[in-house]
Amino acid sequence: MEMILFILLYSFIAIVVIQFIYYIGIFGRFTFAKNQTITPKKVPVSVIVCAKNEAENVKKFFPLLANQNYSDYEIVLIDDASSDETLDIFEEYEKQYSNVKLVKVENNEAFWANKKFALTLGIKASSKDYLVFTDADCYPNSKDWLQQITAQFTMKKTIVLGYGAYDKIKNSFLNKIIRFETLLTAVQYFSWAKIGKPYMGVGRNLAYKKSVFFDNRGFMDHMRVRSGDDDLFVNQASNKGNTTVIYTPESFTYSTPRTTYKDWFNQKRRHVTTAKLYKPFDKFQLGLYFLTQFLFFVLAIILLAFQFQWMIVTGIILFRYLFTWISLGYGAGKLKEKDVMYWYPIIELVLIFTHINIFFTNIFSKPVHWK
Structure with a gap:
């Protein structure tokens, strides 16, 4: 013994x-790296937002996207066959803002309820060379969000990984669990990217050059996998030379976290299913x-x-x-x-x-x- x-x-x-x-x-x-310093650049950007039944979130968060301190950007709003008022709201924004482009997605039998199909249509409709992604239930932490992200692009660095945080909810232990898990995940993918072995990013705050998308055949290699429009694509397309990170507070996005353990548990189940498709x-x-x-x-x-x-x-x-x-x-x-x-x-x-x-x-x- x-x-x-x-x-x-x-x-x-x-x-x-x-x-x-x-x-x-x-x-x-x-974790021990120095704080980042930003040198703004003038990079033409398309902000891609895909929404399905997100009318209330769109009303709250779109103005924060529309009022970015950035000169050359468009907002591509993708309505993925919503059954609520999302499409109506998007159509009003398209009329109101000259830099808004609307993409209407109808249910397709071959790609039923597949976010990757909707995103692909939005990316093809975009007119700028660089793409910045966030979700319809997210909002940027500052008016300089786009400025902070695009500052990381260079001739070689064509994928930028950002931090997608969650709002704090007072007196909620579940909220602390969710935010700690998000923190730990970010520490991992930021660290491996700095080492030169990037393996994932989050769609709440992600950017890459449009040519990267087409050079890697978009989502075709994992189109049938319902999740993974962010982490699977980054796992496939990123490498030591083309990926960088941004972690200034002004570059964060925030979204409302789940408020019940069951909902959060089911969300994590979806995320875990993609990890088995990562590189060995x-x-x-x-x-x-x-x-x-x-x-x-x-x-x-x-x-x-x-x-x-x-x-x-x-x-x-x-x-x-x-x-x-x-x-x-x-x-x-x-x-x-x-x-x-x-x-x-x-x-x-x-x-x-x-x-x-x-x-x-x-x-x-x-x-x-x-x-």
Whole structure:
């Protein structure tokens, strides 16, 4: 028995070493990076917004898109066969604003309820060389949103990954869970992009040159996969040379998060289904990260339950929380999410059990997508 416990202890140490590499060596590339400085550029931009039954959100958020401090941009509004007043509102905006272009999408039997089909039509209808994407339920954090994003484009950097945050809801622990998970995801994809291994982006705040879309055959390689218009495309099209990040506060977008655990759980189920289609290395590093998260707690509990070398185990646990808290804390500071770090240990446990639940739930049933 003692031999088994020694093996578990050495495994525990190895897992913490791997996590140290992740949090300090990899995530630190973003979390410890200097704040960005922006040099504005004049880049012609098409802002792409796809909406399906988003009348109330469109009324609230469109004025923030229409009043950007930017000279050369158009707004392509895509109505994906909405059954509410979305199309009527879009038609009014098209009449009111000279830089608004409306794309009406009718239900197509071959691409029924497929957001990628609607986005493709919008991209083809756009007239500018650079595309900036956000969702109909999102709003930019400032009037300089477009200015901040386009400043990152160069001759080589043709994909820009931004941060899509969620609004804070007072006295809501679920809100803290959602924002922490969003923070952790951003720290991961920003860090890997800085290393030169970009693997995903979020459609709430994403930009790329139109030629990148057509050079990669758009969404054709994964058109039948209902989700992934953002992360699967970035996973396919991005590389060390063409991808960069923007994380100034003025470049953030915000949206209203889910308010029930069930709705958020179903949202995460949809997101997880695309990860299995990532490149092999990306699936490996994400899988290894989650495995070490899970095994850290399992082995810590076993070793402490047997009180085996408990002083060493306790010291390792404290060291692990020290470096993870420091790394994520710096990242939270950059992304204006510091308040969630007070709940970090509890939220981390909730997320681990949630991901395990999602894994088994998706085995037995398929999540519902864009409809």
